[in-house]
Amino acid sequence: MDDSLFRALADPTRRKILELLTAKDLTAGEIAEQFPIAFASVSHHLGVLKAADLVAAEREGQFIRYRLNTTVFQEVVRYFMTRFGGANNA
């Protein structure tokens, strides 16, 4: 299991970004608006998420649109279920 994945998930801002992307794909600006920190800081977080392959980015004219990479989340769930038997939940 890639170390960058868990490190990426360790930050609450990044987890919030992922939750936002659950609803729909968003541009970097739309994401940055949701946080009280500088756009450049959000851009940094997006870079971390992308490096961990948790999101994918695609340019759309001036904008860059981000979307969740759900495949990786399935890997995370599988990691926990196989190693720690988390499957037997109600």
Next chain:
Amino acid sequence: MDDSLFRALADPTRRKILELLTAKDLTAGEIAEQFPIAFASVSHHLGVLKAADLVAAEREGQFIRYRLNTTVFQEVVRYFMTRFGGANNA
């Protein structure tokens, strides 16, 4: 979802400790033996895992025995499945 949980999972040594505890409960010393770092450093990691409620500790004479708290892992899996739809894996 508690921030300390994901931060605790972000370190590879701590994830290895959790995997060791999957097989069976272990004392602090038995755990520390498995790593090339100082016992005190492993103790620190155990403290982080305990603070995140990922493990529980119980004194056994001179020793302190650690065990996985599987309940929390189920919460992690639930977190990912509900938010990111990771349930539909093969």
Next chain:
DNA sequence: GACATATTTAGATATTTGTATAAATATCTC
């Protein structure tokens, strides 16, 4: 090409974190 908008990259700084050594605490045995 000049200017505006969207986003990232670069450089700086303060905080957090992983590790080490040394000291402290707890239990056991004599």
Next chain:
DNA sequence: GAGATATTTATACAAATATCTAAATATGTC
């Protein structure tokens, strides 16, 4: 209670990280 073993706590420090401002890059419009 003195000494041995097991573990944690205290302190220090280097490395990683989250944030900022400013500069750079990319696209669109005129």
